[in-house]
Amino acid sequence: MKVLVLFVLVTGMMGCSSQEGKSFRLKVNVTDVDTGQVTLAVTGENSRVLYSGKLVDGQYAFEGIIQEPGLYRLKINERQADLFLDGNEMSITVSSQQGIRGDSLRGSRANEVRKACLATFNDLYDKVVEENASGLSIFQASTRNDQVLLDSLMSERLWFDDLRFSIARDLVKKYSDNVYAAYLASEEMKSHYEWGKEMYDLLSPEIQQLSIGKTLKDKLERVSVSAIGQDFPDYLLENEAGDTIRLDSLKGYITVIDCWASWCGPCRSEMKSLRRLYKDFAHMGLRVVSISMDDSREKWLKACQEEQLPWKSYRNPRGYKKDGIRTDLGIEGIPYLVVLDREGKFAAKELHRNVLRKKVQELLNAESE
Incomplete structure (x- = not known):
């Protein structure tokens, strides 16, 4: 025995x-x-x-x-x-x-809640994805240089992201008095302050006071700088001449900030869509600003020469290090696009291609009414 x-x-x-x-x-x-x-x-x-x-x-x-x-x-x-x-x-x-x-x-209630949440995602989210997904990845479409297909896939992906958040929010509400709900909220908020705040407020006061609740609150405070309605931070950037500068005033235009890197294939593909967007709406007051996350200045300059961007391009001196711009905006992957209104305030984040176009049109039309 x-x-x-x-x-x-x-x-x-x-x-x-x-x-x-x-x-x-x-x-x-x-x-x-x-x-x-x-x-x-x-x-x-x-x-x-x-x-x-x-x-x-x-x-x-x-x-x-x-x-x-x-x-x-x-x-x-x-x-x-x-x-x-x-x-x-x-x-x-x-x-x-x-x-x-x-x-x-x-014997762990939190573990049982975790399994229940995973099962819910499998039953709801995965089923919807299976029934509605095209079967192609954005990377596969980019290798075909099929811009129409890329637009469709991007709309699909963003729709799935919204669906996943709605499921996570409902689960956090259902299990608001269990510690796993705080972990779920922290994971599923991604870089969205608004999503995280909504889920944090659903947690019970007891869970908010646990370490994971405090960690989630700290995470919210870090990304609150990029919450919708906040001013875009005044970062020190490097221009192509090698000078350290601050961005020109971002007021007066509808501005798209494009965070990218020379080594990022999807970023280079996204620029083709941004070119069309800029061409169609620059005369109405649209401005595009590219911020490279390249660690190498030489590779960034080479990519700038290859792309011949018709708008201003800068480099983050910290490169892709997880601080500064990456931390403030909650950037986990690039391309990462931000839309600012005419007051230089965040109007939208992580929109791409035709979804981005729709938001820009909405902002421009609102100004003309």
């Missing part, structure tokens, strides 16, 4: 005493390994090991206190996985060959 070893290391909890936090017990059963090292750690920037011990006959049990429900990292020998822990009595059965599967965790 296998021996179950209990190991308690309350003193390993930094800043947490036996009178604080949440008591828990997590039984671990490894089906194909009898011995080895097991640890349970806090995830994120302040990652640290909370408890550790050794398998005996493939079993171990963590018992003690976690400061709050949330995401923790279980490591067994060389295998590791992040688990949502919020139960008093939990258990997990794993295989060293197959790895640690979160689906096998029992």
